[in-house]
Amino acid sequence: MPRPRQALLSRERIVETAAALIDADGLDAFSTRRLAAALGVRGPSLYNHFATKDEILDAVADSITGQVDVSFFGEVDWREALRRWGHGFRAALAAHPNIVPHLAQGPGRRPAALAMADAVYGGLVAAGWSPARATHIGALMRYFVTGSALGSFARGFVEDPGLYAEQYPHLSQAHRLAEHQQRVDEGAFALGLEALIDGLSHTYERLVGPLAPLPPEGGTH
Amino acid sequence: MPRPRQALLSRERIVETAAALIDADGLDAFSTRRLAAALGVRGPSLYNHFATKDEILDAVADSITGQVDVSFFGEVDWREALRRWGHGFRAALAAHPNIVPHLAQGPGRRPAALAMADAVYGGLVAAGWSPARATHIGALMRYFVTGSALGSFARGFVEDPGLYAEQYPHLSQAHRLAEHQQRVDEGAFALGLEALIDGLSHTYERLVGPLAPLPPEGGTH
DNA sequence: GTCTATATTTCGATAGAC
């Protein structure tokens, strides 16, 4: 079936299918052959659209980053912006945990990741943070979000009561964590994000100046 | 050279060498054959000491976790304990970033990881936190530490001024981040950890009760 | 722009000699 009239592949289809494969089977099991098979073509066809496997991974990572809304930076109070960004960033990454190790290596040359960094940093500096502190805040937020998306805390404990009973006296209920996986992980993230914003608010008042009380909802207008 | 009088391998030597190889070349490049070569033996010899490659990875991960001191949980104020644990945990993981994705999957059945979870959770509950909140705090701390060790923020930006100049107006200095990698990453982590502890202190006062001012140094005695 | 064919390398793990 050489040279069909209508191209079978497109960068978009390849990226979508690659993301689904990585979600299902993990980064280690992801290969160009398996990706091609899932697309109904042979391996070498992919190289008409991407030069290397790594370019495909970059495209997958950036398509996920591109789903994160950062348009409100500079529009709403920085505390509210961090809150919205944090939740949105985590939601996008937690839907694709297997690619987080790749994505967490930094923006590199990926456009969506650079645009996100630009919006966050610009918004924080505009809010009064020093360049150095704005960098730190962007970094520590990425730490927290990528760490929370990298692996579920609750599912990290095996469901085997006997494992804990003897040697780990405080973990006697740990085997039940998996039942409540989503609630535990989201609750922990929410608690941490609010604590971070609260703590940073005090840092702001010490270094920059008094903060206005947050409006009940929405923008600064 | 069959059956030398003195065993050439030991679990300890294997784990040490495996950690060094993973640090140097990454998880993807780590194979039983390369590990054996680094140890001066042939691949199959490893299977006299470990049943699978994954068992070796688990042993490496747990040896790193075992370097983290948690003996002070229950001995000092919980805020000071979180501070010491956070810095120690990060230092241990940041020295071996390539194995963080494996380690971040949770304690599983690894003894040092379970002992760490046990000490942290027990210490927080003894300090007055509810079981649910103690779980959340253990989780959010792991998120923050693993995220910070997974990838340097500063090194995530390529050293190419031209990349940023046109499209990303706020990132015009981003190419200089790599020069200050350690300072940026450690500063961001320290700022985040202090903000977290500060924010959690207010949560504690709202949910549990007043907190004593922290003693200037050391334990509760 | 997809195909066939293939070069080249590497992998985890087992069997059985010593």
Add this chain to the structure above:
DNA sequence: GTCTATCGAAATATAGAC
């Protein structure tokens, strides 16, 4: 407890036909 030999599978990527 190490070795040799090997199984069986899978990997990225290229060359060139159509």
